[in-house]
Amino acid sequence: MAELNSSAGSLRGKGRTSTLSPKVDMTPMVDLMFLLITFFMLTTSLAKPFMMPLAMPVKASPGMEIADSRTMNLCIGKDNRIQWYMGKAENPLTAPEVTSLSTEGLREVLKSQNQSVQGLTGSREKGVIALIKPTDRSNYKNLVDVLDELKITGIENYMIVGTMPIDIERMKRSAIY
Template identity: 30%
Template structure:
């Protein structure tokens, strides 16, 4: 950066000598400095990686009978019903549409849905935590860690989460539910359409069983 000072006198007509200073600042070196800084940060900064979510669907075991598959799915399934006004309902296994108490209500907070998922997926969560500790101690590589975590999440004894959202559920509710899948190491979950029987179950739950079974038709 440089500055030039130009002096000029007022001429013969001026009784007192007055000096005028014209300052011109040269910013050309600043351009080079900015380019160097931009290049430095581009080379030294790690670009953000796109974050994706793994979705492992239940495997189709051909060597099992249909009744065995249904039994496994029912024992490991957890269905989430996303209702209006940030309401969240759930039931485990097969629902009993004649008994509104088979439906439970929880919240999207850490003391609600997260606790349920951690309890349902306790074995896998403990295994992933142990692997993470081994990774921190440099006992396994990052590639091995990711491979083994994927295998744990997709294991036969891990739960399958079925997410059903009503038309009145917000997009944020769905995102919050999907975030909990990642936090709780849920590897098998699916988003599917809600059926009329599930809508009735929610309405009957809110009405404390006052609705008749004929409302499902």
């Protein structure tokens, strides 16, 4: 509510009127603001965080035999480059090749290798199993890029594992470590 108070100050001369000072009562405004803040807090929906699902083993189990022709090793190096090969680290089926993490690089390699493995196994469910091996020279963005490319190409079976010394030696020879 607004009210006008008259000040009964000293009058210095005849004919002067007293001055009126307006005063605004802010109590109803404060009540209204608290009601509005409460309303918007209760009606706003907060953004839900998005997480990538991660499957963890329940307990330690003996190793599972996987055909070398399905295993693809992806060793992440420096300067957004990656070295890949098929098979085991000690005895690869294909010679290690270096490619970039671009769309034309890694994505095309993943597509072609997945199609060839599916052709060998005769099943769309039995595609490439990717072993992602980040090194201390790679960065987190490169790992996320590799995971994105696996998702885009439809490769659902992958693991993040440690790099073996033989992989580091091959990467040093290719100048990406």
